[in-house]
Amino acid sequence: MGSDLFWAAVRLLICLPLVIGLIYLLLRFGLYRQFLPVRAGRYVRVVEQVPLGPKTVVSLVKVCDRCYLLGHGEGTVTILKEINEALSEEPAVPVFGFEQGVASKIRELKRRRAVKR
Numbered sequence: 001m002g003s004d005l006f007w008a009a010v011r012l013l014i015c016l017p018l019v020i021g022l023i024y025l026l027l028r029f030g031l032y033r034q035f036l037p038v039r040a041g042r043y044v045r046v047v048e049q050v051p052l053g054p055k056t057v058v059s060l061v062k063v064c065d066r067c068y069l070l071g072h073g074e075g076t077v078t079i080l081k082e083i084n085e086a087l088s089e090e091p092a093v094p095v096f097g098f099e100q101g102v103a104s105k106i107r108e109l110k111r112r113r114a115v116k117r
Helices: 002-035 098-116
Strands: 044-051 057-063 066-073 076-083
Touching: 044 098
Parallel strands: none
Antiparallel strands: 044 057, 057 066, 066 076
C-alpha cells in the first residue's frame, strides 16, 4: 500500500508539469491567435468591431473607399448600412438609446487600442 502511494506521487510529479506545460503552450500559441486584432488587408479592412451579445457583433468594414456597417449573427452576415460620410472620432450628431451604447463601446475600443500601441 505504501509503494502504491509512492508511485502515485511520482506519476503526479511527472504528469502535472506536463499538463501545465501543455496548457501554457495552448494559451500562448493556440488561443492567443483568436484575440489578435484583425490585420489590415490591401483592399478590405475592419475598422471597428463591437460585440452586442454572446454571438452577435457589429462591424465597421472598409472596402476600397466604401464603408459598410455589418451585423454578424450565428452563421449570418448582414449589411446594415453603407456609410458614405468620412469617419471621425466622435459622431457628428448626438445619438440616443441603443445607438448611444454602440457609440460608447466603439469609443472605448478606440481608447483601448490607443493604449496598447
